[in-house]
Amino acid sequence: MADKETEKAKMQNVSRLKLSLITGYGLIVIAAVLFVSVIAVKKTDAVLKNQASSMVSSLNVQMKMNMNSYLSRMETIGTLAFAEESSYRYDATDPNNDEYEALNTEKLISDKLYSLCIMENFVDYGIVYRNNHTVGKISNGTATLFNDHLFTDLSQIVSRQRTKDGWTAGYQDNFKRIYYVKQIHENALLVISFYASELQSVFDNPETINGMEIRLTNQNQDIIYSSQSYEVGLPLSPEIAERVQNQSSATVIDNAYLVSVNTCGDDWYVICSIPTKQILREKNEMQLYILFAGLIAAVLAVAMGAILSVKLAEPVTNIVSELDTMAHIDQLTGILNKRSFEEYTENRLAHAFNFEEHALILIDIDNFKGVNDTLGHSYGDKVLSAVGGMMRTVFPDQDYLGRIGGDEFAVFLNTSESDMNYESYVSSKCEALCEGFRNHYTGDDGKYKISASIGVALFPGHGKTFKELYKNADQALYASKHRGKDTYTIFGSQEGKL
Amino acid sequence: MKKIRICLLALTMFPFLLSSCAEKQVIRAQQEQTEITLSWWGNDDRNEYTIEAVREFERLHPEIKVKCSYSEWSGYESRSRVQMVSATEADVMQINFSWLSQYSPDGKGYYNIEDLSDVIDLSNFSEEMLAYGRRGGILNAIPIAMNTETLYINKTLYQSYGLDVPQTWDDLFHAAAVMKKDDIYPFGAAAKSVWLYFITYAEQVSGKPFMKDDHSIGFSAAEFQLMVELYVRMIQEHVMPQVEYFERINIDNSIYGGTVAWVSDAENYLGNAMKNGNEVVVADYTAITPEQTGKGWYAKPATLYAVSVNTDHPTEAAQLLDFLLNSQEMALLQGIEKGIPLSASARSWLEEENMLNGLQYEASLCMEQTEGLSPMYPFMENTNMLNAFIDACNAVLYEKQTAEDAGKELYKMALSGLKG
Numbered sequence: 001m002a003d004k005e006t007e008k009a010k011m012q013n014v015s016r017l018k019l020s021l022i023t024g025y026g027l028i029v030i031a032a033v034l035f036v037s038v039i040a041v042k043k044t045d046a047v048l049k050n051q052a053s054s055m056v057s058s059l060n061v062q063m064k065m066n067m068n069s070y071l072s073r074m075e076t077i078g079t080l081a082f083a084e085e086s087s088y089r090y091d092a093t094d095p096n097n098d099e100y101e102a103l104n105t106e107k108l109i110s111d112k113l114y115s116l117c118i119m120e121n122f123v124d125y126g127i128v129y130r131n132n133h134t135v136g137k138i139s140n141g142t143a144t145l146f147n148d149h150l151f152t153d154l155s156q157i158v159s160r161q162r163t164k165d166g167w168t169a170g171y172q173d174n175f176k177r178i179y180y181v182k183q184i185h186e187n188a189l190l191v192i193s194f195y196a197s198e199l200q201s202v203f204d205n206p207e208t209i210n211g212m213e214i215r216l217t218n219q220n221q222d223i224i225y226s227s228q229s230y231e232v233g234l235p236l237s238p239e240i241a242e243r244v245q246n247q248s249s250a251t252v253i254d255n256a257y258l259v260s261v262n263t264c265g266d267d268w269y270v271i272c273s274i275p276t277k278q279i280l281r282e283k284n285e286m287q288l289y290i291l292f293a294g295l296i297a298a299v300l301a302v303a304m305g306a307i308l309s310v311k312l313a314e315p316v317t318n319i320v321s322e323l324d325t326m327a328h329i330d331q332l333t334g335i336l337n338k339r340s341f342e343e344y345t346e347n348r349l350a351h352a353f354n355f356e357e358h359a360l361i362l363i364d365i366d367n368f369k370g371v372n373d374t375l376g377h378s379y380g381d382k383v384l385s386a387v388g389g390m391m392r393t394v395f396p397d398q399d400y401l402g403r404i405g406g407d408e409f410a411v412f413l414n415t416s417e418s419d420m421n422y423e424s425y426v427s428s429k430c431e432a433l434c435e436g437f438r439n440h441y442t443g444d445d446g447k448y449k450i451s452a453s454i455g456v457a458l459f460p461g462h463g464k465t466f467k468e469l470y471k472n473a474d475q476a477l478y479a480s481k482h483r484g485k486d487t488y489t490i491f492g493s494q495e496g497k498l
Numbered sequence: 499m500k501k502i503r504i505c506l507l508a509l510t511m512f513p514f515l516l517s518s519c520a521e522k523q524v525i526r527a528q529q530e531q532t533e534i535t536l537s538w539w540g541n542d543d544r545n546e547y548t549i550e551a552v553r554e555f556e557r558l559h560p561e562i563k564v565k566c567s568y569s570e571w572s573g574y575e576s577r578s579r580v581q582m583v584s585a586t587e588a589d590v591m592q593i594n595f596s597w598l599s600q601y602s603p604d605g606k607g608y609y610n611i612e613d614l615s616d617v618i619d620l621s622n623f624s625e626e627m628l629a630y631g632r633r634g635g636i637l638n639a640i641p642i643a644m645n646t647e648t649l650y651i652n653k654t655l656y657q658s659y660g661l662d663v664p665q666t667w668d669d670l671f672h673a674a675a676v677m678k679k680d681d682i683y684p685f686g687a688a689a690k691s692v693w694l695y696f697i698t699y700a701e702q703v704s705g706k707p708f709m710k711d712d713h714s715i716g717f718s719a720a721e722f723q724l725m726v727e728l729y730v731r732m733i734q735e736h737v738m739p740q741v742e743y744f745e746r747i748n749i750d751n752s753i754y755g756g757t758v759a760w761v762s763d764a765e766n767y768l769g770n771a772m773k774n775g776n777e778v779v780v781a782d783y784t785a786i787t788p789e790q791t792g793k794g795w796y797a798k799p800a801t802l803y804a805v806s807v808n809t810d811h812p813t814e815a816a817q818l819l820d821f822l823l824n825s826q827e828m829a830l831l832q833g834i835e836k837g838i839p840l841s842a843s844a845r846s847w848l849e850e851e852n853m854l855n856g857l858q859y860e861a862s863l864c865m866e867q868t869e870g871l872s873p874m875y876p877f878m879e880n881t882n883m884l885n886a887f888i889d890a891c892n893a894v895l896y897e898k899q900t901a902e903d904a905g906k907e908l909y910k911m912a913l914s915g916l917k918g
Contacts, residue, residue, distance in 0.1 A: 100895075100896035103740075123542070
């Protein structure tokens with residue numbers, strides 16, 4: 001029936017609207033969650049970078065303190081050599097030395113020096129005189145490295161005027177050993193050396209951040225110690241060097257590196273560096289968590305939104321549906337009201353082709369006034385309601401049924417029978433309708449016989465518009481009345497067909 | 499509606515649930531390492547490869563951290579003594595042969611390594627070799643290689659003076675007479691090598707052993723006198739420099755025509771001289787006549803590894819010890835720096851890599867092939883005796899004492915040292 005299709009169409013509109021609402025809501029929620037997640041990730045980036053900077057900086061300071069402490073301990077052991085008076089009074093270059101006494105004095109000094117460094121992993125711990133004579137432990141490695149320049153080159157290492165001492169690494173590009181030299185007197189130097197690998201005890205940190213490199217460089221940015229041992233002796237890589245250029249105590253972070261530098265000892269630098277992406281790798285994990293949480297929140301919000309939307313839309317849909325029904329349906333008979341019937345019929349005719357066949361059937365209840373006057377309006381209403389039911393019984397759902405006046409009804413036929421002449425088909429329907437009236441509406445005691453007069457106009461022969469068809473069907477109805485009622489008339493035939 | 503309320507409630511509780519998760523206590527386990535110590539003495543090469551080997555061991559055993567304690571020989575003996583008497587010795591120690599009798603006369607001074615045989619593969623060592631490390635039947639140490647003092651000669655330098663490689667003591671004096679004009683010494687040596695070298699001389703001259711089979715002193719004052727006199731004569735005739743003025747760099751510079759050093763020190767002492775284009779050879783063991791070569795010369799385990807009897811981590815110490823003795827990594831890093839390894843496993847790695855060659859290998863072969871070399875007595879490496887000998891030599895050299903008196907004092911000291 002027309003009202004059902006209409007209702008279906010309306011409900012589809014409502015469903016589409018509902019879907020649009022849910023989709024829109026979902027998109028807004030997802031966008032909001034994404035926005036919040038991105039903000040959270042950005043903030044996490046900043047926080048993480050700050051935290052990492054702070055941590056690396058503090059580690060770097062700790063390493064610097066370790067290094068200073070280590071160097072200071074070495075210097076203290078060097079100073080202890082002065083505890084033996086002969087170590088600073090004796091001069092092996094003095095030509096007036098008695099050779100035997102000199103031997104014994106040197107033995108005394110050697111014994112003292114050995115006892116002072118007994119527990120240290122020193123390569124050298126001895127005194128070098130201006131004539132390159134040595135006392136104590138001066139290794140063959142050092143003697144070979146410095147050769148004839150032993151005293152002169154070692155004396156160049158003394159850089160601090162107050163304490164007359166100094167440190168060096170990388171003498172003749174040999175970075176295996178680190179030297180500490182302290183002037184004893186103008187012809188004697190105390191020399192301590194140890195392997196650079198010993199600094200592992202200073203910088204070793206098994207709990208350090210993954211990917212972090214710790215290096216010690218001299219003032220020329222040559223690497224004295226590195227957690228990557230193959231780097232020792234090489235210049236600091238340019239990407240690290242440029243970040244610590246002219247910095248004595250700072251932490252620098254950018255998109256490529258986090259670098260922290262601190263000066264220690266004798267113009268040496270402790271440098272901790274880590275690729276920024278290494279730090280942010282942990283952030284990426286966190287980012288995944290945030291996005292995952294955001295995704296869950298979005299899914300939950302969308303799901304809840306959808307449920308709420310459905311739940312909230314249901315009563316509205318019902319009300320809309322009811323209002324829609326009320327606007328189109330005659331409440332008493334359950335079929336289309338006059339306006340809707342005309343609208344649907346006009347709309348259908350507007351799209352109809354000439355080869356199609358339709359019929360407009362007008363129905364007027366005979367003697368209906370008598371029913372109202374005699375049996376009362378309430379009974380009259382029952383009759384009208386029953387007429388609606390009867391029409392629904394006679395005509396298929398595809399046909400439009402309407403109440404177009406107090407006791408006037410209309411049918412617009414959309415259907416036909418393929419094996420039957422169309423006019424015959426229409427006649428059969430009209431006949432069935434008349435028969436329906438005759439059989440069922442005779443009142444409680446049968447005193448008031450109810451019948452109907454019917455007029456029919458056919459499309460396209462009797463008109464192509466609703467107005468034309470109505471006019472002609474009405475004439476046919478009039479003809480039925482004129483002929484004595486309880487009959488139907490097809491426009492043009494002007495004869496009842498009972 | 500009830501379901502909606504539950505859902506809303508769940509949704510509301512979600513952030514609280516998350517925040518409560520965030521406040522959960524976080525415990526991060528720190529990397530635990532067992533720290534053990536390793537001590538050794540040695541030159542640059544030994545220090546470097548041992549440190550590298552230790553790093554490799556730590557890489558293979560990240561749960562173990564090895565703290566290294568090392569030094570050149572001079573001073574190391576004192577450090578070792580201090581550590582042993584103060585119970586602060588390293589968990590794994592490179593020890594000298596003489597320390598076994600000094601610190602573990604009854605076998606209780608070091609860990610019984612056989613108790614660790616489930617970790618250390620002792621099957622790589624013959625029982626004859628392990629016997630060097632036993633005290634009182636207890637396996638206190640495992641020898642790394644055999645060693646003896648050897649005379650190495652810069653043949654190129656000798657030939658430049660028209661001299662053959664010396665075989666006898668007289669050859670050395672003859673060489674000194676030829677080389678003196680250029681202030682070149684036929685050889686130079688450190689104090690300990692000189693001491694052992696001159697014991698050989700005194701044994702050859704006197705026919706007496708330094709020590710008897712019953713471990714009592716075999717020398718008399720006269721033999722010590724012979725040694726002192728030889729020292730003074732060699733200094734005066736420019737055969738060698740005083741030990742106080744011995745500098746290894748002078749071997750490199752061809753100021754010394756040779757040196758007396760351990761087999762295990764051959765590459766270390768002569769490497770640079772060979773790099774400088776000199777042909778260096780292993781001389782016959784010096785004797786009065788060439789036929790007597792080997793007489794009065796002694797061999798001993800080069801060095802040994804022992805485990806501290808006080809170690810708190812015997813298993814970890816054993817793992818390190820096995821790595822140092824038998825592993826491919828250590829064998830290839832060490833090569834024949836300490837002599838030809840006694841470990842069958844280490845030796846096979848070296849054979850496989852064709853690393854059994856060079857001066858040190860030649861010196862080892864000479865040691866193995868020469869008859870007459872005796873096992874060294876630990877007392878022969880007694881530091882007090884050595885220092886007293888050098889002091890006595892100087893006293894005689896500078897005419898503060900006669901050689902006869904010096905010999906008597908040294909004899910007395912030997913007697914008291916052996917009693918003590």
